[in-house]
Amino acid sequence: MSARIIDGKAIAAEIRREIRLDVSAMAAQTGAVPCLAAILVGNDPASATYVQNKARACKEVGITSARIDLPTDLPEASLLQEIARLNSDPSVHAILVQLPLPPHISERRVLEAILPEKDVDGFHPVNLGGLLVGAPLFVASTPLGILELLNRSNVGIEGKHAVVVGWSVVVGKPTAFLLLQHHATVTICHIKTQDLALHTRQADILVVAAGKPGLVTGSMVKAGAVVIDVGVNRLTDGRVVGDVDFPGVAEKASLITPVPGGVGPMTVAMLLRNTVDACRRSCDAGRPPGTMPAASGTNRIAQS
DSSP: OOOEEOOHHHHHHHHHHHHHHHHHHHHHHHOOOOEEEEEEESOOHHHHHHHHHHHHHHHHHTOEEEEEEEOTTOOHHHHHHHHHHHHHOTTOOEEEEOSOOOTTSOHHHHHHHSOGGGBTTOOSHHHHHHHHHTOOSOOOHHHHHHHHHHHHTTOOOTTOEEEEEOOOTTTHHHHHHHHHTTTOEEEEEOTTOTTHHHHHTTOSEEEEOSSOTTOBOGGGSOTTOEEEEOOOEEOTTSOEEOSBOHHHHHTTOSEEOOSSSSHHHHHHHHHHHHHHHHHHHHHHHTOOTTSOOOOOTTTOOOOO
């Protein structure tokens, strides 16, 4: 068996075309243009590149983006004041703080300072808790992108055994809850799981987000499985690889995402979608900033 490649780049381009039409229609109907504010603390090159790529994607679909560059030695209180300013600005619909932050700043306090209805990264405790009960305002972009890849590749989730390797709040845990709430039976593993292969071989859908290159090999995958590789690892020779040994696993799987070109483009596309949803919710509610709207249809999750 040789796996069919899930082309995340092509699917993300399709989603961006849809978003461009949504933004245009919203502007015509309401006069509102979605606005995403991105805060970058320090001068980390990788973080700067991520923010630049997000700004470029915003421009492509007609979303306004604002970049706030702050010095590395900025006091935490000053960052919280900047977030408060953006929270109170009705023209800003979405806020993200590029991670990681400098060591002297509490990531938790910063993420909790963003209003849940502007938290398009989906990291606020209100949104994480909303995911648990099936009605978040926003879900993190990478898990949403994984679900969209499965849906647009016609992968049935209901009744399947999904195994998620990795338990981060950014990817692993929200992905597991999304799959569970779409009626998969879910197992969560991580790099310290004893006999990891025992679990991965049972997966109909295998999501690997552990941050360890080549962690999952062909012998660890059931024939016909759908494999989503979230890992992005740069090797000493400059190559970028995932957490899955692509050549070996592709011989066993039915569908597989490449690295790069799989999940990565979907993360940005879903961030754009969350930003549009934030603007639409604000327009529909007609409420002052800081009051809580109902969960939107996009992120409402079926349960039973």
